Amino acid sequence: MRAVLAAGVVALIVAAGVAYAVTRNGRKDGSEARGATAAGCAPVAGAGLVALSDDKRVARADNILPVIRRDGVVAAVVQQLDLVSTALDTRELAGLNRRIEADHAAPADVAQEFAAANRLTKKVDLRITYGLTIGTTGLPEQQVVAHLYRISLEAAGYRTTVSTLADHAALHAALTSGSVTLAPEYTGSYAAFLNDRARGEPNRFAAPEFVAQSLAYRGGELGLSFGLASPAAAQDVFAVSKAFADKYHVTSLDEFARACSGTATVLGGPAECPAGYPCRQSLADVYALRAGACTELPDRGPAARAALTGGTVSLALISSSDPAFA
Known part of the structure; x- marks a missing residue:
């Protein structure tokens, strides 16, 4: 059975070393950012977020993809999963996350509503x-998609069960052992x-x-x-x-780097x-962006959103499927 991947689903990942001032709970560690000597752009509080375009593709794409045990791959299964993949896009995925x-709302209920509205039933x-x-x-988010798979497959007559595993490693183990089919x-x-897992070392190249x-x-x-990779990406x-984007006139990482590389800029992200x-x-390597400090945030969701809208950080790493983008 063919494996179908959406064109351009993964972006180039490049790493380079630059020293940053790091803050935890608002405290800096005292080290200065090498090269961050310009003024930079201080955080600006305000409602609404703007995701900056990443033309040089710093972050890898993570489109939703059905993984299927080969002994479960038949045309009817793939057909029903492909219906789910094509029905979703990133904005709709963010909307489902906002409902939750x-x-x-329970993921199963959110999935049922979406399935009914998109003829997956x-x-x-x-x-x-x-x-x-x-x-x-x-x-x-992953539970919603699993239930969409369930609904679409049940519409074709399959009897289905949704099994929740502890994490992605446990899910992979269940797939390879055969305790889950897809x-x-x-x-x-x-x-x-x-x-x-195969090489025993992290792999950062993801063209x-x-x-x-x-x-x-x-x-x-x-x-x-x-199956078919969905346009929906997380x-x-x-x-x-939005207030920051309006004040500094930035819509892309390239524009941000040119306008805001400097000591007043605060970057927010996970540990x-x-x-x-x-x-x-x-x-730093791809965009030559230097920031004066890097603040540790506990997640790429609510904490990142609050840090941006609250004026704690200038730029933060967040998921493309965050409810803010619905």
Whole structure:
């Protein structure tokens, strides 16, 4: 069965070393950012976020992708999963996340609403009676997609069960052992995960053609195949507050680097941001962006959103499927 990947699903990842001042809970560690000698752009509080375009592709793309055990790959299964992949885009995925976060809606209920509105519940008489187990982690976004798979497959006559695993490693183990038949995953992250396990070391290179090859090769070794990668992506993006974008006239990372490289600029990101992908090292190397400080944030969601709108950081790493982008 063919593995279909959306064109350009993964961007180039490049890392370079630059010393940053790091803050934890608002405290700097005292080290100065090498090269951050210009004025920079101080944070600006205000409602709304703007995701900056990443023309040089610092962050890898993470489009939603059905991973299927090869013994579960039949045309009818792939057809029903492809219906889900094509029905979703990134803005709609952000909207589903907003329903969960703002309305405290259950992922299964959110999936049912979306499926009904997008004709994923339309019955297909394939006279199929055997069962499939769909895996997911506890991530609500991933659970919604798993339930969309369930609804689409049940419309074709499959009996399905959704099984929640502890994390992505446990989900992968369940796929390879056969305790689950299929699962939603993320293109770039899953390719990196498979290569890390195979090579025993982190792999930071993720050009689109490399990801396609990695998934086909590494997945094939494990008896895995793939459906159609969705346009919907839950990948790292760098965002600013709308008030910041309006004040400094920035819509892209390239514009941000030219206008805001300097000591007043505060970068926000997870614990690995000061030294890791795709944060300060990639920004410094690819965009020549220097910031005066790097503030550690506990997540790429609510904490990043609050730091941006509250005027704590100038630029933050956040998910493209965050409810703010719905």
